[in-house]
Amino acid sequence: MSNKMHIKMNVNGEEQEFLAEPRELLIHTLRERLDITGPHIGCETSHCGACTVTIDGKSVKSCTMFVAQANGKDVTTIEGLGGPDDLHVLQSAFKEHHGLQCGFCTPGMITRASKLLEENPNPTEEEVRFGMAGNICRCTGYQNIVKSILAAASELQAAKEAAE
Amino acid sequence: MIPAAFEYHRPTDMAGVLAVLEEHGDDARVLAGGHSLIPMMKLRMAEVPHLIDLQDVSGLGGIDVRTGEVHIGAMTTQTEIIENAELAQVCPILKEAALQIADPQVRYMGTVGGNVANGDPGNDMPGLMQCLDATFELVGPDGTREVKARDFYEAAYMTDREDDEVLTKVVIPAHGAGYAYEKQKRKIGDYATAAAAVTIVSDMGKCVQASIAMTNLSDTPVWSEAAGAALVGTSLDDAAVDAAVSAMLGDIDPTQDNRGPIEFKKHAAAVILRRAIARAWSRA
Numbered sequence: 297m298s299n300k301m302h303i304k305m306n307v308n309g310e311e312q313e314f315l316a317e318p319r320e321l322l323i324h325t326l327r328e329r330l331d332i333t334g335p336h337i338g339c340e341t342s343h344c345g346a347c348t349v350t351i352d353g354k355s356v357k358s359c360t361m362f363v364a365q366a367n368g369k370d371v372t373t374i375e376g377l378g379g380p381d382d383l384h385v386l387q388s389a390f391k392e393h394h395g396l397q398c399g400f401c402t403p404g405m406i407t408r409a410s411k412l413l414e415e416n417p418n419p420t421e422e423e424v425r426f427g428m429a430g431n432i433c434r435c436t437g438y439q440n441i442v443k444s445i446l447a448a449a450s451e452l453q454a455a456k457e458a459a460e
Numbered sequence: 461m462i463p464a465a466f467e468y469h470r471p472t473d474m475a476g477v478l479a480v481l482e483e484h485g486d487d488a489r490v491l492a493g494g495h496s497l498i499p500m501m502k503l504r505m506a507e508v509p510h511l512i513d514l515q516d517v518s519g520l521g522g523i524d525v526r527t528g529e530v531h532i533g534a535m536t537t538q539t540e541i542i543e544n545a546e547l548a549q550v551c552p553i554l555k556e557a558a559l560q561i562a563d564p565q566v567r568y569m570g571t572v573g574g575n576v577a578n579g580d581p582g583n584d585m586p587g588l589m590q591c592l593d594a595t596f597e598l599v600g601p602d603g604t605r606e607v608k609a610r611d612f613y614e615a616a617y618m619t620d621r622e623d624d625e626v627l628t629k630v631v632i633p634a635h636g637a638g639y640a641y642e643k644q645k646r647k648i649g650d651y652a653t654a655a656a657a658v659t660i661v662s663d664m665g666k667c668v669q670a671s672i673a674m675t676n677l678s679d680t681p682v683w684s685e686a687a688g689a690a691l692v693g694t695s696l697d698d699a700a701v702d703a704a705v706s707a708m709l710g711d712i713d714p715t716q717d718n719r720g721p722i723e724f725k726k727h728a729a730a731v732i733l734r735r736a737i738a739r740a741w742s743r744a
Contacts, residue, residue, distance in 0.1 A: 299467060318468035318511070321461070321502075340461045342499060343649055345565060354539075354568035359461075360498050361569075364468040365491075365513055408565070429648045430563030 308376030318364035323347045334374035334403040345431030348404035374403035386448045395444030397435030463501035470513045484510040486623045492574035534573020553639035577627040579617040582651030587681035591657035591673035594632045600625035613680035637661045638744025642736040652676040653719045654728040656736040662744035677712035684711040
């Protein structure tokens with residue numbers, strides 16, 4: 297039953313079209329088919345959050361979504377947030393505040409945090425910890441991750457106030 | 461972690477869903493948020509030759525607060541439950557429980573319908589729905605029928621739903637009671653070691669109505685009628701709470717697993733129920 301289906305999705309602003317078996321997991325589509333390797337495979341069991349992407353405004357663990365479910369959707373990965381020459385505020389903040397150590401969880405952390413700050417631009421430390429509970433880091437002890445996200449939130453707020 | 465191959469269906473109405481279910485029987489299953497079913501398919505503990513994705517089916521979403529009751533479409537996500545201000549006014553225990561389910565990413569995807577229909581004894585919504593005396597709406601080839609949450613669960617993953625039926629809606633009566641959802645879990649994303657849903661109505665310092673349901677302490681959720689009855693007519697003195705806890709312990713049937721031995725489960729159940737009763741009473 298190798299029933300390939302026609303899939304269309306927008307990834308980081310680019311239209312993608314291909315044939316795939318519906319059972320293909322979105323994380324595998326991104327990494328192996330589209331060569332978008334920012335989202336990582338950590339646990340592959342929907343626990344660790346390293347594969348987090350944004351789909352139609354939701355933070356989603358892409359290891360727990362079939363490519364068929366994502367057909368017709370808008371997907372944003374860490375690559376869609378910023379690159380080496382134009383770092384996203386969160387990427388700069390993680391760099392500045394040592395929010396990453398080995399870096400494996402970082403793409404998922406930042407992708408999730410971007411959505412969190414979109415929904416709650418001025419979070420408390422507790423709200424950051426609660427909102428980031430679906431992402432696991434095995435190096436930093438979270439202190440610097442939380443610090444980075446709070447710093448990015450302040451920076452975004454300051455920029456917003458300056459613009460007003 | 462690659463599941464067995466399947467045929468993917470994404471119908472846009474219930475007639476389309478029912479047609480696939482009728483054609484393929486128990487070879488077909490519906491997919492809501494997928495955060496129970498997809499992990500099982502990846503582990504190949506569930507084989508689903510025909511997967512019916514409900515995401516485009518019209519009429520399955522939405523929270524409708526009416527006089528005396530709340531209607532929640534099966535595809536309503538936990539995040540939508542948490543963010544709905546009107547629902548938080550009339551039925552705040554739903555938000556309190558939803559916030560304790562899994563993690564943010566899972567709550568964006570996980571649905572109320574999937575949570576109650578799956579029949580996993582670890583899920584939080586089934587016990588909560590029993591506590592609140594909710595009614596489930598099931599749609600099948602012969603039309604629509606209603607089943608009380610308290611009559612729905614038969615054993616782990618076994619419910620009153622037939623293979624050709626889909627759970628489409630949950631209807632919860634408005635209660636205006638003091639409430640609490642208390643959950644003990646080992647870590648974020650884990651199922652409960654023990655959880656309790658409690659509602660209490662008070663009048664002149666006495667409990668006039670109480671409902672108590674427990675999660676993950678049997679192969680089904682447990683609505684303990686006797687535990688609730690032990691509180692009614694009392695002012696929740698120590699003796700009444702002890703009686704409720706002891707009635708609850710008589711109704712649950714926990715098994716030993718990686719969350720601990722039976723005695724520990726009973727201990728945790730008692731602690732959690734005492735906390736839930738105290739908090740519900742403080743809000744009654």
